[in-house]
Amino acid sequence: MSEGVLTPDVSADRDHIQGSKSAPVTLVEYGDYQCPYCGMAYPIVKSLQHALGKQLRFVFRNFPLSDSHPYAQHAAEAAESAGAQGKFWEMHDALYENQEALEDHDLISYAEQIGIDSDQLAQDLEDGAYKARVREDFRSGVRSGVNGTPTFFVNGRRYDGGWNDPDQFLRALRTVADSA
Amino acid sequence: MASGTNQQQKSAGILQAGTQAPQFTLHSTPDQTLSLSELRGRPVVLAFYPADWSPVCGDEMALFNAVLPDLQELGAEMVGISVDGVWCHAAFARTRNLHFPLLADFEPKGAVSRQFGAYREGDGVSERALFVVDGNGDIAWSYLSPIGVNPGADGVLRALESLREKSGASTGPQADERRPASPRGDRGADTEARA
Numbered sequence: 001m002s003e004g005v006l007t008p009d010v011s012a013d014r015d016h017i018q019g020s021k022s023a024p025v026t027l028v029e030y031g032d033y034q035c036p037y038c039g040m041a042y043p044i045v046k047s048l049q050h051a052l053g054k055q056l057r058f059v060f061r062n063f064p065l066s067d068s069h070p071y072a073q074h075a076a077e078a079a080e081s082a083g084a085q086g087k088f089w090e091m092h093d094a095l096y097e098n099q100e101a102l103e104d105h106d107l108i109s110y111a112e113q114i115g116i117d118s119d120q121l122a123q124d125l126e127d128g129a130y131k132a133r134v135r136e137d138f139r140s141g142v143r144s145g146v147n148g149t150p151t152f153f154v155n156g157r158r159y160d161g162g163w164n165d166p167d168q169f170l171r172a173l174r175t176v177a178d179s180a
Numbered sequence: 181m182a183s184g185t186n187q188q189q190k191s192a193g194i195l196q197a198g199t200q201a202p203q204f205t206l207h208s209t210p211d212q213t214l215s216l217s218e219l220r221g222r223p224v225v226l227a228f229y230p231a232d233w234s235p236v237c238g239d240e241m242a243l244f245n246a247v248l249p250d251l252q253e254l255g256a257e258m259v260g261i262s263v264d265g266v267w268c269h270a271a272f273a274r275t276r277n278l279h280f281p282l283l284a285d286f287e288p289k290g291a292v293s294r295q296f297g298a299y300r301e302g303d304g305v306s307e308r309a310l311f312v313v314d315g316n317g318d319i320a321w322s323y324l325s326p327i328g329v330n331p332g333a334d335g336v337l338r339a340l341e342s343l344r345e346k347s348g349a350s351t352g353p354q355a356d357e358r359r360p361a362s363p364r365g366d367r368g369a370d371t372e373a374r375a
Contacts, residue, residue: 067277068242142247147332148239 004145004158010059016088018049019057024180025173028059028153030141033076033095034069034102035149037164042096044166051170055177060092062137063149071102073134078107080130081121082114090114155180193297194309194324201226201313202295206283210266214259214281216317223256223320223343224313225336228298230305230327232264232272232282240308240330245278247333254340259283262306263290298324312339315347 010017010026029045031038049056062079064072075095082091094110095102104125111118124130141151145158152159154176163169195201205215216224229240241260244251251258258280264272269282285292285306293299298309310331312321321339325331 065242065246067245067279138246139250142243142250142333142337145332145334147243147330 004153004160006144006153006156006158008140009156010057015059015061016083016092017057017059018089020054021057023057024055024177025052026057026059026153026155027159027173028061030061030063030137030144030146030149030151030153032062032064032069032072032149033079034072034099035065036099037148038150039096039099041150041163042093044163044169047166048170048173052173052177056173061141062134063141063146063151064134064138065149073131074104074107074125075102076134076137077125077128077130078111078121080133081124082111082116084124084130085116085120087114087116091116194307194322195296195311195319197319197321199319201311201317201319202292203317204292204295206261206285206292207266208281208283209270214283216313219257219259219313220317221315223254223315223340225251225256225258225340226296226311226313227258227260228293228296228306228309228311229260229262230300230303230308231262232268236308236328236330241272241278241282242276243330243333245276245280247337248279250337251340254337254344256312256340261285261292263293263304300327310336312336312343314343 006028010028012021027045027048029038029041031041045058049058062076064076066073079088079091079095082088091110091114094114098106098110104122107125108118108122111121144153145151150163152163154173159172161168161172201216203216205213208214225244227240227244244258244260248258260278260280260282262269262282263285264282265286266284269284272278273282283292290299290304290306293306296309296311298307299305300307308325308327308329308331310321310323310325311319314320320343321335323331323335
């Protein structure tokens with residue numbers, strides 16, 4: 001139904017990005033830190049990044065389904081808070097590597113582990129400082145045709161090819177890279 | 181839920197935009213009913229789905245649940261409908277923390293789904309179909325999804341926005357509340373048209 005077009009497009013001003021703008025392939029993930037499927041996708045994305053190197057730019061946007069995953073919203077806000085302190089990806093990785101422990105005190109301990117101001121993070125969670133930002137990601141996902149997590153976009157188009165077979169996913173991205 | 185390859189996209193037989201929505205009254209809980217006419221005056225989103233608990237349906241209802249604040253901001257009511265009974269719906273809604281009613285098209289089985297052209301005879305379940313009914317009770321938009329595919333909520337949001345534009349400020353107290361300027365940024369500036 002959806003045209004499955006990423007809206008808005010990737011922007012260096014607001015998105016969390018790994019890799020170069022000149023990479024021929026941009027992979028955007030809409031994910032939920034408490035979603036088990038996103039947890040399964042986490043090492044797959046890492047393997048894609050490893051295999052494709054400079055050919056791949058990776059972007060993560062929040063899509064927490066809070067009624068199904070009660071810790072997902074705060075986990076997303078924690079990652080944004082860490083991002084404001086320059087360590088988004090460190091927190092992103094810590095969350096996916098510790099999906100079974102995402103209560104507020106866990107989030108604060110990850111802040112300590114990655115070396116950011118954990119009091120600031122705790123305050124941000126309490127204030128809901130990044131609540132609107134997370135919702136903005138969520139809305140952009142709905143508009144773009146995200147219908148579950150994780151949903152991936154490859155160069156702005158929804159990727160419906162199945163992500164859970166890493167070899168197939170890699171082949172699909174290589175095809176895009178080669179034709180770019 | 182098996183994927184229905186014989187029923188793709190636009191459709192077979194669901195009621196289309198411009199048609200008056202059939203009236204119905206169904207149980208929303210063991211001792212309460214909901215009639216479409218009670219919701220007159222504001223847009224209603226009707227999401228027919230095959231079954232409580234099946235994975236795609238769960239995701240679809242979870243998605244609409246999460247999008248509910250945006251639907252409400254557009255003045256709309258959200259309702260899910262399947263042939264499951266009230267107790268099944270109650271357990272499903274409680275487990276998934278759903279914040280909108282699920283109606284039981286249970287007896288006579290599938291009668292309302294049939295009226296909307298959204299019943300799968302062979303399977304005995306509702307189609308995965310979405311309808312936006314306007315404040316006058318007319319269907320403003322409809323969509324039949326392949327049964328195994330969560331249709332997402334973007335089509336519903338677009339239909340509700342277009343209704344609001346048409347009706348100007350007359351759709352209710354929230355009608356002139358401007359949505360935040362999201363999505364923002366460069367719209368599709370370097371989106372590549374790659375299939």
